[in-house]
């Protein structure tokens with residue numbers, strides 16, 4: 474049995490306004506279960522009211538991106554230190570939507586991860602193959618490239634979480650088979666062990682993300698090597714998000 478506490482993280486993406494986000498955060502906090510760590514990642518502008526709403530609650534707040542620089546002439550961007558100052562403990566980096574919409578490379582994700590670590594934020598680094606890559610048998614090759622390029626030196630089980638998110642499973646209702654998820658998670662852990670060490674590989678949490686919902690959460694969360702979930706759509710509904718959390722083994 475793994476010593477890793479499951480993490481159930483909600484990526485709210487570009488959804489919500491102040492009032493409904495506070496209500497969502499409070500509803501999640503009211504139903505929180507002790508079996509797993511809970512994290513919500515609102516859009517940047519909603520972080521302060523959500524942090525406020527969760528004062529004295531056990532739910533962590535994270536961001537969906539940060540800049541790699543500490544400060545400076547980067548119009549529209551937000552630094553890791555600013556997120557930390559606003560009450561964040563985590564930041565999602567290299568999500569496939571950022572890689573696609575903003576052309577984020579592994580090198581850029583790596584520099585953002587360095588910045589997150591320097592600001593004492595836990596980096597949730599996302600990797601995952603496209604459907605074309607899966608269909609052509611290139612899944613593990615793609616994952617290796619993303620891991621090697623996106624993870625900086627200095628990764629530990631405390632400062633980094635890895636999220637395996639097949640691009641074709643995000644928001645589509647489709648999920649890989651349990652065997653496929655187990656294979657990729659096992660592969661990621663081995664890659665981390667080879668690059669860093671086995672202690673770090675044993676400590677680092679590897680989340681599954683992609684169309685996780687109450688009806689499939691238990692089956693996905695019990696797969697060997699799955700240490701929780703990164704949840705998009707279903708994290709916008711407190712009942713669904715809490716049902717997923719309650720499915721943690």
Ligand code: PEP
Pocket residue numbers: 484638642643644645682683684685703704705706707
């Ligand atoms: C995500 O975007 O990280 C995600 C997993 O989305 P969904 O749960 O909606 O597939």
